[in-house]
Amino acid sequence: MDVHEFREAGHRAVDAMADYLAGIEERRVFPAVTPAEMEALFDAPLPRAGMPLAQVLEQVEARLMPNCTHVGHPGYLGLITPSPAPAGVLGDFIAAALNQNIGAYSIGPAAVSLERRVVRWLADLVGFGPEAGGHLTSGGMLANLTGLKLARDAVSGNRVQHEGVRGPSGVYVSEERHVSVDKSLDAIGLGRDSLRALPTDDAYQLRLDALEQAITQDRRRGVRPLAVVAMAGTTNTGSVDDLAAIRGICDRESLWMHVDAAYGGGMLLSRAHPGVLDGIERADSVTIDPHKWFYAPLDAGAILVRDGAQLTRSFGIKPPYLTDELDAAGERFQYYVHSLEQSRRLRGLKVWMSFQRYGSRQIGRWIDDNVAVARRLHDLAAASPDFRSATPPRMSGVCLRYECGLDERRSAALHARVAQRMETLGRFWFSTTVMKGVTFFRVNVVNFRTRPEHMDELFALLRAECVRAHDALAAARP
Numbered sequence: 001m002d003v004h005e006f007r008e009a010g011h012r013a014v015d016a017m018a019d020y021l022a023g024i025e026e027r028r029v030f031p032a033v034t035p036a037e038m039e040a041l042f043d044a045p046l047p048r049a050g051m052p053l054a055q056v057l058e059q060v061e062a063r064l065m066p067n068c069t070h071v072g073h074p075g076y077l078g079l080i081t082p083s084p085a086p087a088g089v090l091g092d093f094i095a096a097a098l099n100q101n102i103g104a105y106s107i108g109p110a111a112v113s114l115e116r117r118v119v120r121w122l123a124d125l126v127g128f129g130p131e132a133g134g135h136l137t138s139g140g141m142l143a144n145l146t147g148l149k150l151a152r153d154a155v156s157g158n159r160v161q162h163e164g165v166r167g168p169s170g171v172y173v174s175e176e177r178h179v180s181v182d183k184s185l186d187a188i189g190l191g192r193d194s195l196r197a198l199p200t201d202d203a204y205q206l207r208l209d210a211l212e213q214a215i216t217q218d219r220r221r222g223v224r225p226l227a228v229v230a231m232a233g234t235t236n237t238g239s240v241d242d243l244a245a246i247r248g249i250c251d252r253e254s255l256w257m258h259v260d261a262a263y264g265g266g267m268l269l270s271r272a273h274p275g276v277l278d279g280i281e282r283a284d285s286v287t288i289d290p291h292k293w294f295y296a297p298l299d300a301g302a303i304l305v306r307d308g309a310q311l312t313r314s315f316g317i318k319p320p321y322l323t324d325e326l327d328a329a330g331e332r333f334q335y336y337v338h339s340l341e342q343s344r345r346l347r348g349l350k351v352w353m354s355f356q357r358y359g360s361r362q363i364g365r366w367i368d369d370n371v372a373v374a375r376r377l378h379d380l381a382a383a384s385p386d387f388r389s390a391t392p393p394r395m396s397g398v399c400l401r402y403e404c405g406l407d408e409r410r411s412a413a414l415h416a417r418v419a420q421r422m423e424t425l426g427r428f429w430f431s432t433t434v435m436k437g438v439t440f441f442r443v444n445v446v447n448f449r450t451r452p453e454h455m456d457e458l459f460a461l462l463r464a465e466c467v468r469a470h471d472a473l474a475a476a477r478p
């Protein structure tokens with residue numbers, strides 16, 4: 001390929017992205033398009049002949065860019081995907097150009113060390129000691145899967161990865177878990193039926209009496225209790241389980257303790273709210289996603305393990321075709337030996353560049369600002385008799401409900417209708433959820449552009465749309 005063309009097109013792409021970021025607040029959050037229109041937009045056969053890169057970029061600018069969900073827009077308050085930090089965006093560009101395959105040291109010596117340093121920084125934030133290990137993953141799903149495989153293997157004395165699963169096991173987690181826990185239990189062969197989804201209290205934290213009871217019941221039935229997944233920032237409300245108490249139960253019962261801090265791990269950088277995740281340092285493994293609340297562009301999750309050697313015990317296989325003949329001293333770190341993935345992209349660069357550019361202090365300030373705007377929204381709802389906020393936010397997740405005396409079926413319809421309408425209006429985007437059988441709007445702020453005035457505007461609009469939807473439902477009442 002012609003380097004001149006790459007340079008020209010590269011400058012143009014950077015200019016387009018800089019303009020995009022500078023003007024992002026002027027856009028609709030979600031485009032006014034339909035799935036059929038989007039399919040038609042790209043409905044073309046495989047090109048037989050190529051075209052100049054400048055022309056390809058024109059297509060990207062015309063077709064892709066206007067039809068994105070603009071997650072960097074201050075009104076994007078939806079499924080947890082952050083406004084990406086610009087330094088991280090450049091990190092991914094550079095990582096792609098260098099194309100280091102850090103599965104093996106021989107395909108990226110500096111890249112392996114950089115990634116290991118990022119893992120070390122994250123382990124330091126969690127409070128793990130020098131024996132800790134880990135790696136970056138595609139996201140929280142794969143990090144939770146890895147944590148639960150380590151649990152399964154460790155608790156069996158590292159037999160099960162050879163012999164397969166024998167006999168039923170129990171894994172304990174709150175009803176507010178992320179679905180990745182269910183999928184993980186399926187994938188590691190324990191089955192979804194081994195999951196005990198336990199009730200939470202009014203703050204959506206795992207009830208310890210229910211945990212104790214479930215473990216006792218399983219032992220009585222001949223089920224082997226295996227692990228507790230403690231939530232350190234639930235997807236809905238950012239609730240944090242009692243990590244210290246869960247550690248005590250795990251020690252007594254010889255269970256693995258995995259902490260899902262995929263979202264909530266950001267609080268480790270908060271200066272305004274220190275100690276929210278106290279006890280996380282005593283977990284056996286932790287999921288923490290830089291691509292959530294450290295504002296890294298997708299994808300960058302992480303699994304951290306207090307005893308890093310368990311990764312090797314769990315995954316370590318060295319096939320002859322990957323033997324590194326040049327590593328007689330055993331000094332070259334081979335990610336493929338210590339993890340599930342083989343080929344592995346350099347996810348760490350965008351995280352490393354963001355920490356270098358902004359420092360943990362600036363990222364922590366963004367996080368504290370997100371918590372503050374979430375609290376503002378909660379306060380607005382709490383002060384309004386027609387709204388209910390599920391619980392005061394410990395992080396940046398707020399669940400709100402319009403209370404207008406409808407039964408739950410009609411209330412769910414109202415909340416869905418209002419969320420759809422908000423998407424159509426284009427100023428904000430958020431989702432709905434159900435907790436304890438009741439529907440809520442789910443607002444989550446992992447966005448360094450969202451300011452307090454956006455919450456005031458959101459709440460006023462939300463109320464107007466709820467009243468409107470209520471009137472429409474009442475008029476349609478048979």
Ligand SMILES: Cc1ncc(COP(=O)(O)O)c(C=O)c1O
Nearest residue numbers: 080139140141178180235262263
């Ligand atoms: C608490 C929690 N765990 C795990 C996940 C899964 O993470 P990912 O979407 O990065 O796979 C999420 C996603 O929102 C989450 O909120």
